[in-house]
Amino acid sequence: MYEPRDEDAVASVIRDAANASKSLSIQGGASRRGLGHDVAGAPVSLTGLSGITLYEPGALTLVVRAGTPLKEIKAALAEEGQMLPFEPPCWAAILGNGAHAESTIGGVVATNASGPRRIHSGACRDSLIGVRFVDGAGRILKNGGRVMKNVTGYDLVKLMCGTHGTLGVLTEVSFKLLPKPESQATVSLTGLDNQQAVAAMSAALGSPYNVSGAAHVPSASDGQSRTCLRLEGLAQSVSYRAAELMRQLDPFGSPQLDTDVDAVSREWQSMGAADALATESGRDIWRISVKPTDGPRVAAALEGATVFFDWGGGLVWAAVDAGTDVRSRLAGIDGHATLFKADTDNRQRLGVFHPEDPAIARYSQRLKQEFDPSNILNRGRMG
Amino acid sequence: MEMPVPSGQIIARKSAILDRFLKVLPAEAVISEPAETRVYECDALSAYRCPPMAAVLPSSTEEVAAILRICHEEGVPVVPRGSGTSLAGGALPTADAVILGVSKLADVLETDYDNRYIRVQTGRTNLSVTGAVEQDDFFYAPDPSSQLACAIAGNIAMNSGGAHCLKYGVTTNNLLGVTMVTMAGEIIELGGAHLDAPGYDWLGVICGSEGQLGVVTEATLRILRKPEGARPVLIGYDSNETAGACVADIIRAGVLPVAIEFMDRPCIEACEAFAHAGYPQVEALLIVEVEGSEAEIQEQLSRIIEIANKHQPAELRESSSEEESALIWKGRKSAFGAMGQISDYICLDGTIPVSALPETLRRIGELSNQYGLKVANVFHAGDGNMHPLILFDANKPGDLEICEALGAEILKLCVEVGGCLSGEHGVGVEKRDLMTAQYTDDDLDIQMQVKDVLDPQWLLNPAKVFPLASSASRREATTRDTAARSDSASAAA
Ligand SMILES: Cc1cc2nc3c(=O)[nH]c(=O)nc-3n(C[C@H](O)[C@H](O)[C@H](O)COP(=O)(O)OP(=O)(O)OC[C@H]3O[C@@H](n4cnc5c(N)ncnc54)[C@H](O)[C@@H]3O)c2cc1C
Numbered sequence: 001m002y003e004p005r006d007e008d009a010v011a012s013v014i015r016d017a018a019n020a021s022k023s024l025s026i027q028g029g030a031s032r033r034g035l036g037h038d039v040a041g042a043p044v045s046l047t048g049l050s051g052i053t054l055y056e057p058g059a060l061t062l063v064v065r066a067g068t069p070l071k072e073i074k075a076a077l078a079e080e081g082q083m084l085p086f087e088p089p090c091w092a093a094i095l096g097n098g099a100h101a102e103s104t105i106g107g108v109v110a111t112n113a114s115g116p117r118r119i120h121s122g123a124c125r126d127s128l129i130g131v132r133f134v135d136g137a138g139r140i141l142k143n144g145g146r147v148m149k150n151v152t153g154y155d156l157v158k159l160m161c162g163t164h165g166t167l168g169v170l171t172e173v174s175f176k177l178l179p180k181p182e183s184q185a186t187v188s189l190t191g192l193d194n195q196q197a198v199a200a201m202s203a204a205l206g207s208p209y210n211v212s213g214a215a216h217v218p219s220a221s222d223g224q225s226r227t228c229l230r231l232e233g234l235a236q237s238v239s240y241r242a243a244e245l246m247r248q249l250d251p252f253g254s255p256q257l258d259t260d261v262d263a264v265s266r267e268w269q270s271m272g273a274a275d276a277l278a279t280e281s282g283r284d285i286w287r288i289s290v291k292p293t294d295g296p297r298v299a300a301a302l303e304g305a306t307v308f309f310d311w312g313g314g315l316v317w318a319a320v321d322a323g324t325d326v327r328s329r330l331a332g333i334d335g336h337a338t339l340f341k342a343d344t345d346n347r348q349r350l351g352v353f354h355p356e357d358p359a360i361a362r363y364s365q366r367l368k369q370e371f372d373p374s375n376i377l378n379r380g381r382m383g
Numbered sequence: 384m385e386m387p388v389p390s391g392q393i394i395a396r397k398s399a400i401l402d403r404f405l406k407v408l409p410a411e412a413v414i415s416e417p418a419e420t421r422v423y424e425c426d427a428l429s430a431y432r433c434p435p436m437a438a439v440l441p442s443s444t445e446e447v448a449a450i451l452r453i454c455h456e457e458g459v460p461v462v463p464r465g466s467g468t469s470l471a472g473g474a475l476p477t478a479d480a481v482i483l484g485v486s487k488l489a490d491v492l493e494t495d496y497d498n499r500y501i502r503v504q505t506g507r508t509n510l511s512v513t514g515a516v517e518q519d520d521f522f523y524a525p526d527p528s529s530q531l532a533c534a535i536a537g538n539i540a541m542n543s544g545g546a547h548c549l550k551y552g553v554t555t556n557n558l559l560g561v562t563m564v565t566m567a568g569e570i571i572e573l574g575g576a577h578l579d580a581p582g583y584d585w586l587g588v589i590c591g592s593e594g595q596l597g598v599v600t601e602a603t604l605r606i607l608r609k610p611e612g613a614r615p616v617l618i619g620y621d622s623n624e625t626a627g628a629c630v631a632d633i634i635r636a637g638v639l640p641v642a643i644e645f646m647d648r649p650c651i652e653a654c655e656a657f658a659h660a661g662y663p664q665v666e667a668l669l670i671v672e673v674e675g676s677e678a679e680i681q682e683q684l685s686r687i688i689e690i691a692n693k694h695q696p697a698e699l700r701e702s703s704s705e706e707e708s709a710l711i712w713k714g715r716k717s718a719f720g721a722m723g724q725i726s727d728y729i730c731l732d733g734t735i736p737v738s739a740l741p742e743t744l745r746r747i748g749e750l751s752n753q754y755g756l757k758v759a760n761v762f763h764a765g766d767g768n769m770h771p772l773i774l775f776d777a778n779k780p781g782d783l784e785i786c787e788a789l790g791a792e793i794l795k796l797c798v799e800v801g802g803c804l805s806g807e808h809g810v811g812v813e814k815r816d817l818m819t820a821q822y823t824d825d826d827l828d829i830q831m832q833v834k835d836v837l838d839p840q841w842l843l844n845p846a847k848v849f850p851l852a853s854s855a856s857r858r859e860a861t862t863r864d865t866a867a868r869s870d871s872a873s874a875a876a
Contacts, residue, residue, distance in 0.1 A: 059737040081637055112579065123579055125587060126556045148766040149806035151542045151591050152814070152821055153848060154830045158555065158587025162580065179637035202497040208520075208608045226525065234638070234686075237679040244676075280685045291498045291576035293540040314498075314578055315455065336581035354581035355503030359571050363836055364583050370832040381584060 005048040007132065007140055007171040014046060014169065015138030018374045026165040026378055028067060031092040032111055036164050036352050036381040040343055045166035047105050049171055052076055054146065060177045063130070063146050066170040073105055077177065085178040086124045087115030094285065095341055105169045112162030115272030116230070117215040119205065119311045121178060125161035125273035130174030132158060134168075137226040141168070148176045164323030165378040167371040176364025184264045185242050186213075189227040189253045194218060194296035200252040202292060204229045205312050207248055209241040215271045219300070227252075230268055238325030271350030276308040280319035284328050284342040286317040290335035301329045325350055347349040351383050384431055384474075384812055387858060389479035393459055397436055400457050400481075401831060404439055407449035412487070414438040426467040426474040427529075428813055430729075430783060435462065435476035442487045442569055444562055444600040448480040452568030453599065454481055458861065461566070463594040465506065465534030470730055471811025472542065473593050473847060478532050485536045488600055490545050491515045500559055502603045505536035509543075521606045524551035524645055527807070529718065534793050539599050544590035544807035549621030549765035550641040550674075551607070551809065555590040555842060562591060562601035566838040588833060593809050594844040596837045610674040613641065615711045617682055618691045619665035619698035623647060626667035627740035629694045630764045633671065634737070638686050644670040644715050645764035648746065649757060650722075650772070651714075660714030663698040669764065670715055718761045719772070726757075726774040730789050733797030734806035737767045743800055747771055754789040756782075768806035769797065795820045810848045818850055827853050 002024075004010045017024050023041035027033075040308075046067035054063040057080040064073060070088060077083050092101040107113075109131075114123040121127070129146035136179055143156035145285075160167060197216040204211045211227055213230030222227040229245065231238050239259075246255040258264055288298055295313030299305070306319040315361045320326060323346050327337050336354035339347055356364060368375070393400075397415070404413045413435040416418055425432040436459075441447045454461050460480040467474050477483050488504035494516060495501070501523070503512055509530040512523040526545035526592075527533055533543070539561065544553040551557070560574030573586045580586060589596055620626040620868040630643055646654065646668045655662045662668060684701060691699055702708040714721075722728045735743050744760060751758040751773075762769040771793055775786035794804050794814065798821045804814045818827060825848055834841065840861045845854070 047802075058635045060634055063734065074579075080635070081541060112584075118578065122552060125579075125584060126552060129688050136851075139829070141826055141829050142822070143826065143830075145801070145803050145821075146803045147736055147806070149544055149548070149734045149763070149768040151553075151807055151809050152803045152804045152805045153810060153818065153827070154833055155542065155555065155587055155591045156830065158584045158590075159833075161587075162584055167583075178641060179634075182637060199497075200845065202499075206496055206521075206608050208501060208611050217768075230575050234679070234682050237675060237683045240676055240678050289577045289579055289581075293497050294577075311578065335574050335577040338581070353640065355869070356582050357571065359569055360573070363585070366836045367583065367833065370836060373831070 002042060002044040003048045004044065007134065008047070010171055011134045011138045011140050012138065014134050015374050017042070018136060018138055021374055021376065023379045026169050027068065028107035031101035031103040032095060032107050033097050033098050034095045034341060035091070035111060037347055037383060039378050039381050041376070041379065044169070046104060051171060056373060057082060061129070061146050061148070061174065062177055063174040064105055065172050067104050067365060070108060071101040072104055074365040078180065081180050082177045082225070083180045084175060085117065085121035085127045087117040087272055088113050088124065089115040090269070091273060094274050094278055100114045103350060105173060109161050109173050110163065110165050112292055114166040116268050116310055119214065120210070120212040125158045127175045128157050128161050128173060129176050131157050131160045131170055132172040135168045136374055136377045143173065146174045148316055152288040156333055164381045166368060166382050167377070168231050169377065178184045181290055184230065184232045184261055186258045186267060187229045187231065187245050187249065188256050188258065189249060190224050191253060192225055192227050194309070196252060197225065197309070198229055198292055200249055201229065201312040203248060207245060209245050210265070213268050213271065216309040216313065217276050218307060222375050225286060227292060228267065230264070268271050271310055273379060274308060274317045276370050277306060277319045280306055282322065283319040284322050284324060285340045286318045286320065286337055287340045288318060288326070288330070288335065288337040290316065290333055294333050294335065297333055301333070302326060322346060327354065353383050384435065385851060386433065386477050386812070387851065393479040394436060396457065397455070400453070400459060401437060403453045404437070404450060404583060407453070408439060408441060408446055412442065412570050414440070423476060425463065426469040426472060428470055428472040428475070428811065428862050431472055431475055431812065432791050433476055433478055435480050435482045436478060438484060440484045440487050444564060444609035447483065447598055447600050448564045448570050450483060451566055454842065455567050455840070458840065458842065462844050463536070465596045466532050466542070468529045468533040469537060469809065469855060470540065470732070471548070471805070471809045471813040473809055475809035475812055477846065480764060483598060485534065485600065489638050490833045492601065495576065496521065498576055499606055501606050503535060505539065505599050505602050509538055518610045522609050523604055523606055524557055524845045525554050525674055528719070535602055535604070536599055539590050540592065540594045541807070541809040544768065546642045546644065546763060547725050548762070549643065550639060555587060557605045558586065558590055558602060559605055560603035561586060561589060561599045563599045565597050566840065566843045593811065593848050595848060596843065597833055611676045612680060613672055613673040613674045614680050614684065614702050615670050615708055615729045616671040616687060616702065617698070617700040617711050618671065618696050619663045620667045620694065621665060621697050623667045624741040625694050626669055629669065629691055630740070631737055632690045634689055634765065636686060636690055637722055638683050640673050640683070640687065641764065642670070642672040643763070643765035645760070645762050646715065647760040649759035650718060650761045653721040653725055653759060654714040654718050655802055657724055658714045658717040662714050665697045670711055682864030715761070716808065720875050722759060722772050722774065727777040728772045728774045729786055731771045731773070732794055732805050732808040733768070733794050733802055735797050735800050735802035736769045737764065739800040739802070740764070740767070740861060744795060746796055749795070750789060750792050754785055756786055756789055759778040767802060783801045783876055812847055815848060816850045824853070831857060
């Protein structure tokens, strides 16, 4: 296992590997192990590149080394009453990597992992404002920077986000931040079917009340369905909006209000982690992105699946019998389906990532050749 | 400013190339008379002009593809154009280039309130996107000051921002999908009404690529429900330092206004003389705007005013009516026009870390004295995006050159304090040769390698973004190919 301690050391590991045409398997905290295809190659751990480089609360910006544990970042931001806007979800449990596995920020960026607030404040890629990385030829590169607005040259920051370590090894990442909301509340409805739930969520998200989370659990712990809408912000504002939203949602049942900050934040953390499917051991887990009103169609097409909706219905998490070809059942519905968790054989057979349109796949392949000419970085991770 | 020498071989084949255009486009969509191509000789960076060989105005994605296939085969450079409001020379042609304008592609294709998106053709202007949904209380958030004129096509190419992007983000954060035609004439779809990419985030790279990677013909944009109300407060301080500290404190306090605008004394005076907005005579003026219901506005404003008062403002004026709000904004919104009344000017667009605000303003003042040209500052303070306006006299020989040299120094200063050369206007030709101040050769090379993938012949808007010297070998390889092709063509004939 290579354990470089700084960026130069990362570059030299990569140069040596490129010269020897030896492939490398890049890892952070290994909390997302099993996401993507298995990679053969000498492991390189980034946990040696750790620590906050620059934190400016007055500018809402953070620069941090890629191997820094997410926990450490959250704690530092919390001290200043700030947070990462995209609410990085914890997927260690659902991926079966044990609750103790600690995400690094590099792993979060490499997977573009975004939680329920994605619909309101954007994905990880939207908060990311700068990257430093080493490409497959061992060149140390940067793009973007530490300021929120930057259109100087091509935006490779967005490109690097979600590439699962296949285009370069991230060494440092910068984010714009948000103030942590002083108050949070969940307005919930019970007993709605999927169609009604998405209609209620669409109404809420189309209201002026700044809904920052919209999820639907068809079968919550009491066996009834639960549709949740989150409001965040200054205290008076949250209570005003909650009252208005409840009035608006009255036609869908009797909305309930929960204002216990701890309970509310635990519940939304659990939504991000897709805990609703955590007990589905032995089944495959899919993460499907469609336009929100297509969410119920997805569920209907996957009869027998246990599903859960986030992002107003646009993100469908589904647990299905191992080996089910979900994509063929969803033919005709625009969007994409990722085989989030399955054994190696099924991942191999079905493909983890949604096949790209042939033209785009060709460009993606050429791009990989430009960034990683010897094809040594996480070879085959994305298929 | 230097542009590549136009290819004589291409210009010599002009009539044959036009004949081919006329096979795929109606005659009125092909413009080649010198009197008419003049319209396309520049964008809003009007100091630089050059009429193109021809301009074409296709009416569909298929027509765009047909034109691009011809230009690709003929080795003709293509410069995409929206409304031509770029301040960076992004749409500036060369004499051997074809301007491909998307202004005839202006339809709304689909509006979906349940899923909160609108699909439009990209020649549609920014403001008329909101115009198509505002009767239902929705809006498209990115609001560049040029929104009456600029097209979504240019907004995507430049990743444009606006006054309200502190809360709503810039174009890339509000763009869900595009239909794009590559230089080879291939039509591809990226993204759509759903979120996030299945593989590499091509959409993220296309947005902000300044018309160098493909011609975008359709876009799926996120639309939002209008807030219940909005209100600004005007705060004046006796020094830039204090105003800067107040901005940082507001941000730190956990209230996130939708906009924080900053004007310094020269700018305040010019705006006041022009718009009579009743601005106080102070060193620095902040306009802070918040949104929401009446109660929410009150809650946010009271916190902001409390913070502002700690810094002993020389003036603090809370708007108490629609009219007062409009007046507060009127001065700011007329800033560029006001400056234009006083003098010729160029508008810069660097970003700095908010913490470096006082230092940067002080050093801009020093540079201004050193070069003997006045600089007025107006900018989006919440995100550090500065618009220093350098005043000069276009009729005075040599003044433009001094102005540009001062501009370059100010932009390098932005990079030095931790910021960047362009916050929202893009690089174009204007900042092309300064790119080495921010990026190493390798940093530039990896960007050019992305263009190699989508446009290996470097025909699409080739002389932009990268220093000419850095892109020379790639561009010249094409010129050699073209020369070889036309040699063999004439040999065959
Ligand atoms: C008074 C004034 C105020 C401004 N205020 C702001 C502001 O607040 N914020 C801001 O961000 N900008 C501002 N701008 C700059 C400018 O309006 C923006 O850059 C705008 O997005 C340009 O749009 P356009 O349609 O005019 O593009 P054009 O000027 O026509 O082109 C701009 C670039 O886009 C490329 N392009 C055009 N069409 C396509 C296409 N179909 N496919 C691919 N590439 C294409 C061109 O090649 C060029 O590189 C301002 C400009 C002016 C004159």
